[in-house]
Amino acid sequence: MSNLQQDRQLLEKLSPSRMLLPVVIGLGVVGFMFWRSYKPGDLAPLADARPWWLLVTLLVLLVRDLGYVYRIKHISEETLSWKQSLDVIMIWEFASCVLPSAVGGTAIASFLLNKEGIPLGKSLAYVMVTAMLDNLYFVVAVPLVILLAGDYIYPHEALQGGFVLTLKIAFGLSYVFTLAYSGLMAYALFVNPHSVKRLLVRLFSLKGLHRWRRRAYHHSLEMVHASAQLRGNSLGYWLQAALSTAFVWTARYLVIGCLIAAFVPITAGTFGIIFARNLIYKVVLLVAITPGGAGFAEGAFPTFFRKFAGSDTMTNFILLLYRIVTYYLYLVLGTIFLPRWVGRVFGKKVVKEVMAS
Incomplete structure (x- = not known):
């Protein structure tokens, strides 16, 4: 298969x-929930x-997206312009909305960076850096929120x-x-990529895991290439990448609390519990098989946040606002x-083909 054919398959x-x-799935679930719960x-x-x-919610969304744009520009070692970085992030977010949550926009990210003129090896390296930093935020944040929120983190x-x-x-x-x-x-990435490659290949050669051996092999190769691409970056590079990651994910988890506070008086402690529950809510959505978690996100929302929003109807109303500003907005964008x-990248002829497919 030619590179052009592969590109067109990804664009499709x-x-x-x-x-x-x-x-249809998302609005159908919300509509059903409204119909079932509404009382005068x-x-x-x-x-x-x-x-x-x-207004605070919109500001949080704006600074979050600006944080994403800054992060990809910084992680790409200033290879991308501000406009290119904005395009990549908006399409990345769009991909997260139209692909299943278990896949997400990461699957398309290296393709976007490569088409912006970044060599494939570096594109894969930059995407792996964002994935690693995202995971590390979760690793660091979970003990902190459990320390602060305790067992209230669970519904x-x-x-x-x-x-x-x-x-x-x-x-x-x-x-x-x-x-x-x-x-x-x-x-x-930082110590010994070749030993990790050998470990993964041996692990996935075991009975029962053999079917994923080829995927593990390719993933380990990506780690080796990424390590080679990223070695030599300064401590300042990694600190800025880590801080921008913490900034965008913290902003992401603030949105639901801001929306609830717009309609229901809550204390700072309650706001913190809402923030903490976001971490579990997002983990639940990882198992969603629908594009963008549609249906799953709506169905799980009341379980985690009904306690803070008031009635079932108000919970559904806040859920609708939440999905509008964090999901449907990015479909439109x-x-x-x-x-x-x-x-810009492929020409007007390809635009017509993609839009018509």
């Missing part, structure tokens, strides 16, 4: 026509809304004891896996940025 995965399924007077808190919290009020225990076990396993994977990536980017 980003076709705006793929928006239809997640939109449930939306009375809207009359006492605090508009400044909605005891919405789940029976057995389900809470299952959630705790799943969350604990995800943390251990993320910790191990982050440590392995860090060791491969993707339909704006993607054709412009494809036209």
Whole structure:
């Protein structure tokens, strides 16, 4: 298969026509939840809304996206211009919306960077850096929020004891896996990538894991190449990359608390618990098989945040706002940025083919 054919197959995965399924699923679930829960007077808190919290929400979203743009520009060692960085981030976010949560936009990120003129080896290295830093944020943040929020991090009020225990076990396993994977990536990138390559190949040669041996081999090769590309970067480079990662993920987890505070009075402690529950909520969404977690995100939201939002109807209303500003907004932005980017990189003829597919 030629490179052009491979490029077109990847672009087809980003076709705006793929928006239809997640939109129908997501809005269908929210509509059903409204229909099932609505009672006259449930939306009375809207009359006492605090508009400044909605402005804070938009500001958080704006600075988060600017943080993402800065991070990719910095991690790419200033290879990308500000405009290129903005295009990459907007299309990356769009890809996260139209691909299953378990895949996410990372699968398309190295393709975007490569088409912006960055060699494939460096593109893979930069994407691996973002993935490693994202995982490390989770590894560092979880102990901190558990220390601050304690057992309130789990939705005891919405789940029976057995389900809470299952959630705790799943969350604990995800943390251990993320910790191990982050440590392995860090060791491969900074210490000895070849030993990690040998370890992965041997591990996935065992009976029962053999089917993933080829994928593990290719992933280990990417680690070796990434290590070679990234060696020599200064401590300042890594500090800025880590701080920008912490900034964007913290902003990401603030959105739900800001939206709830716009309609329901909450204390600083409650805001912190909402922030903490975001970490478990996001882990649950990782198992979603639908594009952008559509349906799963809506269905799981009340379990974690109904306690803080008030009535079921208000919970659903805040959920709708949350999905608008963190999901549907990026679907719309993707339909704006993607054709412009494809036209700049591939030409107008390919734009028509992608938009029509």
